[in-house]
Amino acid sequence: DTGVSQNPRHKITKRGQNVTFRCDPISEHNRLYWYRQTLGQGPEFLTYFQNEAQLEKSRLLSDRFSAERPKGSFSTLEIQRTEQGDSAMYLCASSSTSGITDTQYFGPGTRLTVL
Amino acid sequence: QKEVEQNSGPLSVPEGAIASLNCTYSDRGSQSFFWYRQYSGKSPELIMFIYSNGDKEDGRFTAQLNKASQYVSLLIRDSQPSDSATYLCAVRGTDKLIFGTGTRLQVFP
Numbered sequence: 001d002t003g004v005s006q007n008p009r010h011k012i013t014k015r016g017q018n019v020t021f022r023c024d025p026i027s028e029h030n031r032l033y034w035y036r037q038t039l040g041q042g043p044e045f046l047t048y049f050q051n052e053a054q055l056e057k058s059r060l061l062s063d064r065f066s067a068e069r070p071k072g073s074f075s076t077l078e079i080q081r082t083e084q085g086d087s088a089m090y091l092c093a094s095s096s097t098s099g100i101t102d103t104q105y106f107g108p109g110t111r112l113t114v115l
Numbered sequence: 116q117k118e119v120e121q122n123s124g125p126l127s128v129p130e131g132a133i134a135s136l137n138c139t140y141s142d143r144g145s146q147s148f149f150w151y152r153q154y155s156g157k158s159p160e161l162i163m164f165i166y167s168n169g170d171k172e173d174g175r176f177t178a179q180l181n182k183a184s185q186y187v188s189l190l191i192r193d194s195q196p197s198d199s200a201t202y203l204c205a206v207r208g209t210d211k212l213i214f215g216t217g218t219r220l221q222v223f224p
Contacts, residue, residue: 105161
């Protein structure tokens with residue numbers, strides 16, 4: 001069982017640029033989640049998919065953020081017109097609804113720095 | 116009131132002692148509770164989950180849940196310096212996890 005993988009691990013960009021992150025979940029996990037974490041805070045939910053369907057988006061998620069999971073496998077998270085406030089660790093997690101508690105396992109994260 | 120509350124610490128304990136980490140939550144209907152460990156600069160790593168009142172043990176770790184008091188805790192026995200990390204309490208909402216801010220644990224030799 002390979003774990004959740006995320007690419008890139010680090011991204012430095014200039015304000016106003018667009019960035020895209022990729023997440024590959026644990027194979028056969030049907031749910032995929034995106035969270036954002038800033039220093040000193042716990043991860044904050046952004047959105048999640050069950051298979052290819054996006055089931056929930058956080059009200060805090062700006063319309064500059066978009067996520068896709070076109071074939072129900074990997075997912076991408078795009079941020080358009082980045083702002084300095086977008087600097088954070090972006091975490092992806094996956095889970096399987098066949099288990100008792102739908103336990104989420106996290107990838108290594110993508111650290112975004114917006115200059 | 117935050118949905119999941121933890122003392123940010125740091126909690127300092129000597130090597131070999133029991134570390135006790137606490138968490139309270141606001142949604143009385145919550146069913147599943149998780150403890151994650153996070154080393155500095157790394158992503159959260161699952162330690163254990165609990166969904167029934169009482170204690171659940173896994174090696175040196177024991178999770179305790181009291182739904183009436185809306186309280187969940189994590190005990191770490193025989194603490195080691197390698198346990199020094201931030202411990203995140205998470206409560207499952209509809210499907211997403213709601214995290215506390217974490218408690219920083221320092222285990223000194």
